Amino acid sequence: MTLRDIINKLLGRQESSASTARERLQLVLAHDRSDLSPELLDQMRKEILEVVAKYVEIDLEEGAVSLETEDRMTALVANLPIKRSLSGAIQVKEPVKESSD
């Protein structure tokens, strides 16, 4: 983030068009390179979520599957916050309180 970006943010102005261009390009290139349309990606997201939901309880709204690229390598990145495993008690995302002894 540059000085200009911060000033724009403080003034509630649009971010500079170069950042918008960069973000749009990164997204469109990830799709071009993998030859996956947004529809296919969404279908894949749903199917991945169904499979994962068999094992752990997940928030179906929160789960995100996206394509990311770096150095001409494209990766499929799934971010699926787990509520708890189906077998029982584990709550992964619960903050743990420290006990003083």
Add this chain to the structure above:
Amino acid sequence: METKTRIILICSGKGGVGKTTLTANLGISLARQGVRTAVLDADFGLRNLDLLLGLENRIVYTAQEVLEESCRLDQALVKHKQEPNLSLLPAGNPRMLDWLKPDDMQRIVSMLTDKFDYVLIDCPAGVEDGFKNAVSASKEAIVVTNPEVSAVRDADRVIGLLNTHGIKPIQLVLNRVRPRMMASQEMLSIEDVTDILALPLLGIVLEDEQVIVSTNRGEPLTLTGSKSPAARCYSNIAKRMQGEEIPLIDPSKEGSGIRDKFRRLMQTKIF
């Protein structure tokens, strides 16, 4: 047969980004450095290299007659009067596209490799047959792009295809850089483009009205020894191709007025 001739494809995917202008100027620059250079117009559909070099009135035969063996290669080559180290092999008739095959392109290029140190192939826009023919005869590539979303996207597509054809090395030229727009972050930065395309940068070319003036006259900027921004950039690129280490022109250092200084301050990366 292994030759030392460098056969370089100059391509972009998108049309109008400056392939032909770059080819003409690099051809002249290399010739001025004393290396024997051929520029081959592979854009049979919409040829223009002859026009940019001011050679349009001197064409007698083209690649077509050479392939049909109705003339010799040296009859078709148009030698540049002021820079005799540079020759143009003109593109043939657009109807050639009906029958031209990668083999034909390879035949033309292999004839040129005996006579020249560099063969620069001006690739047609697009990724169809014309592109495939030109790629099949090339060893290296220079991808030309502009700091604009459509040009970068098309360049990415072309780089993918060059990779599958085993073209190596592939280098990038970022053309039509506008320092002021970059400084105010209304244009993709050099770093943005090199990060996204992940190619080594051979050079940038600054936006320059003199380019239009020079094409009007059919005298590439590098021919007249112009000191204009684009002319400096083109000749730097040609020197780098010859192995000289020339630092990149820093667009943010172009312009020294108070407004330019303020723009530079605003560009400071905070985090």
